[in-house]
């Protein structure tokens with residue numbers, strides 16, 4: 001299917017509110033187990049309060065939009081180690097702090113439009129299903145949203161099928177790896193193909209890599225290393241990441257964008273009048289957390305334990321449920337109804353709150369919705385609670 005055929009405005013809106021409306025007035029069958037929101041609930045690092053206390057004077061100052069020298073150095077060091085970047089990578093030019101990756105993903109789209117100054121109506125390409133903020137970015141940039149579904153679960157979109165004319169008017173292309181909800185990870189060759197398209201057609205490639213540290217056994221390839229391996233530059237690419245998933249600090253609202261130094265400068269200039277800066281004590285926390293891998297290793301271990309339990313308990317009914325990255329289960333429930341119907345049944349019978357896949361996807365022009373067959377379960381609860389949820393799901397569906 002050509003992407004021309006899939007051009008469509010996304011419905012937008014908040015998937016969790018939509019589910020709450022659907023379930024209003026329905027009593028949960030048992031004590032609720034909420035698996036809808038991807039909000040990490042493992043322990044944050046032990047030093048959070050200590051670092052904030054030590055740096056509390058920083059709350060008295062407006063922070064610089066480019067962040068502190070220490071912040072850029074710490075993020076730069078982490079990126080270099082994690083993705084084997086060359087010494088040419090200069091964090092002072094290529095890194096900017098964000099209040100979590102979400103706001104950067106949204107503001108970035110407006111900057112991409114203004115930076116590239118393309119003629120005509122801009123287009124923004126996003127996966128389907130997708131993190132709803134990509135749609136918000138496209139919306140405020142006044143761009144056409146072009147939806148790119150996976151051909152099948154776990155199969156990456158066919159880049160050769162995208163119309164070159166569409167790529168010419170594209171200003172931003174969002175791509176998540178590991179993907180939420182499917183957990184699919186883009187290999188080096190795929191990234192490189194995408195980067196070459198970005199350079200050929202001159203659009204900004206926005207890699208949402210906030211799940212980069214939540215993986216099963218192999219660290220996902222990052223967009224920056226893929227770009228450097230082509231020609232040593234980061235032209236047309238930006239990665240977005242944060243402490244939210246890596247360090248269980250979604251409430252600290254601390255992340256960064258890193259990549260194409262020319263675009264980052266343009267983005268920083270726009271942000272300097274449009275976006276919130278990151279408080280300095282929070283930047284100090286990021287310096288400490290990006291310098292510490294121990295808590296990240298433990299975090300991964302806890303998720304992997306839950307995937308092992310899910311595989312053991314749920315694979316007999318669903319087939320393998322393991323995902324290369326991220327912390328979601330993406331279950332095809334079509335034998336029992338649509339994702340929305342099954343989510344309601346699970347809530348009514350078992351108190352397990354699952355997110356219907358269709359609520360994080362948009363309808364295609366033919367009326368189909370690539371999330372329709374699925375429910376998404378966030379593995380954010382403890383191992384015991386997760387197992388209890390799996391037992392209840394089996395009781396209800398088996």
Ligand SMILES: Cc1ncc(COP(=O)(O)O)c(C=O)c1O
Nearest residue numbers: 038100101102131180242244255
């Ligand atoms: C795919 C994806 N991207 C980005 C974000 C935003 O995360 P944050 O703003 O906390 O970095 C989330 C949060 O759930 C997400 O699931």
